[in-house]
Amino acid sequence: xxxxxxxxxxxxxxxxxxxxxxxxxxxxxxxxxxxxxxxxxxxxxxxxxxxxxxxxxxxxxxxxxxxxxxxxxxxxxxxxxxxxxxxxxxxxxxxxxxxxxxxxxxxxxxxxxxxxxxxxxxxxxxxxxxxxxxxxxxxxxxxxxxxx
Numbered sequence: 607x608x609x610x611x612x613x614x615x616x617x618x619x620x621x622x623x624x625x626x627x628x629x630x631x632x633x634x635x636x637x638x639x640x641x642x643x644x645x646x647x648x649x650x651x652x653x654x655x656x657x658x659x660x661x662x663x664x665x666x667x668x669x670x671x672x673x674x675x676x677x678x679x680x681x682x683x684x685x686x687x688x689x690x691x692x693x694x695x696x697x698x699x700x701x702x703x704x705x706x707x708x709x710x711x712x713x714x715x716x717x718x719x720x721x722x723x724x725x726x727x728x729x730x731x732x733x734x735x736x737x738x739x740x741x742x743x744x745x746x747x748x749x750x751x752x753x754x
Contacts, residue, residue: 719731
């Protein structure tokens, strides 16, 4: 059975082996599987669009599948990396919000607020400065910490 299919396949391939094109004296274009007897010099071989064999098709399909799988893998890796970054950012925001809430509570509970300079000296904030500092902290918490 395999032997017959090989014979038929080889016959089919040879049937499409050569096609020639030539123009006669009247300007008519002719195609044939043999060179023109009259105008042998003017006949030229025409390339035909032959179907690729099954091995080439399978190879091409496999290459396309591999490219697709590689693209999916890359996309999954990018998404996983983005998810890790989002988690880290959310954790950082949550920590910042907890710290700001703690500071606000300390501001409310303390008798005095002070500003410390680089030299280590402390300056006590006035009531207006204290209110402004508390408002700034509340605004930050309200704007950035609703979810946490």
